[in-house]
Amino acid sequence: MSAQEERDALTLPLALYDYALHLLRESRDGVPPPRGYSLPQRPEPDEAPPSHEAAEIAVREALSPLPEDSATLHRRFARHGIRDLHKHLIRSAVFNLSLPNGQHDAARSLGRQLTRTGTTVPAVTAGLALLIRYGEPEDVPYLSALGLLREFTRPAVDALDPLDRQSAAIVWLVTHTGRDELRPLLRALWTGDQQAIRTELEAFPATPRFLSTTAARRIAEATRLPDLLDHHPSDAALLARAGRLLVRMGCTRDNPTDLLVYRDALTVYERVVTRAGLLPPTLDHHATLLSLALDLSSGPGVLLDWPPGRRAALLESLGLLLAEPRWASLADTGAGEADQRLRAGWIQRTGRQPFTRPATPGRLRVEVVAGDPVDREPVETRILVDGRPLVPAVFARGPARCPEYLLDEGRLRAGPEPREVQLAVASCTEGCCGALYVTIRRDGDQVVWEGWRRPPTMPGSREPAPALPAYRFDAAAYDAEVARAETDRSWPWPARSTARLIKAGLMERPELLSRWDARRGWISSGFDDPDTTVVTFWYVPGLAAGKPVGDPLQFRWVVPDDGTPPEAQAAAALRRLAEEDPKTYGQVCGGSRERAEELGFGWPDRA
Structure with missing residues (x-):
């Protein structure tokens, strides 16, 4: 070690973990502020940072061989000019490290040193990346504290998710939610006040404005929703809120994969549907239950890992309940506020759709689904192959295209020449997060869907999206199904x-x-x-x-x-x-x- 490196080692600034704890102690009521904390401003070195290519090589060299102590990695990063802006290169390099099983304990130990004593963004980033791979439950308090620093929220939550989903959800909510209307719930979650959690969960606005699919999932995880439902089985307001969270998680206009990664989705569906008779018959509750039915019939809910026959049983249960006079009569509401009229009309048009099965089920089903108009849910052309909704299964960045695009202009028809068709586009725009395309062609007495184009990874995943197979349909059945969907006029208002x-x-x-x-x-x-x-x-x-x-x-x-x-x-x-x-x-x-x-x-x- 050179004399300068020895002096640097003796004058290391405050560990960023300790800095996060200091800010938390200084916060009013010990509750983090909206959006978490900023890192302290530090002067940048005078010399220019290395290029992207040079930094990529330097990061790999700094991590190989993996040092035994955090001070060594601090020095290596400093010597190579690795800075805050290289944190993505650091994470990628750590994820790609090939370590034999015998080195996992050493990697975990280094990750703990870096997260607990690291004083720079590159060092702590490396520690978090190591704990994403090798973290254990004892790391949860340290990860939770670092996650309050905006620079580290994402890797800290990634490390927390497999260890303690509730802590991960609370950190995510605190750092991603800035609306005042949600602060009482966040305060209750942070302090662990169980009575307040239940009260505020039932009280906060649950409209799309306040509740993205990810926020809905994280709230369900943070509140341990199944436990709440089991501890308060007769609480109709809590039951209604649980149903609402499920509806929001499966919203195809946002990111329906949140429903698919919610570990307790099946349990919450069970609780909500089997206890739905406790809900007072109102238009709001009818809309929630009908939205759940549409999801269980042709939406992302179909893709959950259901036991044989259970999804159909829950769907049948909802159908019987909503057919009861006290529920069915709600659709006759002709007066009241605009939202009430919109919902009543939607229930009249859509109320039996999820409970009506096709007379002759085939491999392809094209179903136009109009979502709850009060929530401004999309109208989408849901395509089911072998009973499974295609777009949320292979794309999940936005809803299927509307019927005016796919059906009114005949895009799903199989003509003599192959034709590429856009089945879905990301809610943000195709230029941002892509679209889903397929080429449709006729091959004798069959129609073939092949030549898929979509983003290279699935949402929220670094893994390459697997190649999609070609689908073959009986041409006569295919033509009949597309023609039926094109002439369906039951859904529009x-x-x-x-x-x-x-x-x-x-x-x-x-x-x-x-x-x-x-x-x-x-x-x-x-x-x-x-x-x-x-x-x-x-x-x-x-x-x-x-x-x-x-x-x-x-x-x-x-x-x-x-x-x-x-x-x-x-x-x-x-x-x-x-x-x-x-x-x-x-x-x-x-x-x-x-x-x-x-x-x-x-x-x-x-x-």
């Missing part, structure tokens, strides 16, 4: 039907828009107000003459539901498009401010 009819009219008569230098955009029911039809179009001067000039400007026209049949509303909308320039009654909603001002249109106020 009036505004959605109006939108489909307007779109069909514009596909048949594109000149209705082209005469105004416009082309069709997306047309559907409104997201914020499902009882409206939204027509969008793109305007480019010169389009009608075949000489478009400049960038397009997008317009949005909102058509409220006036209570007349969708056919009449669509016909009226198409007449107006034929007679009046839609730019005079539509509003600019896309393009650029500069282009809008150039063409003499106002730019929307986004506030």
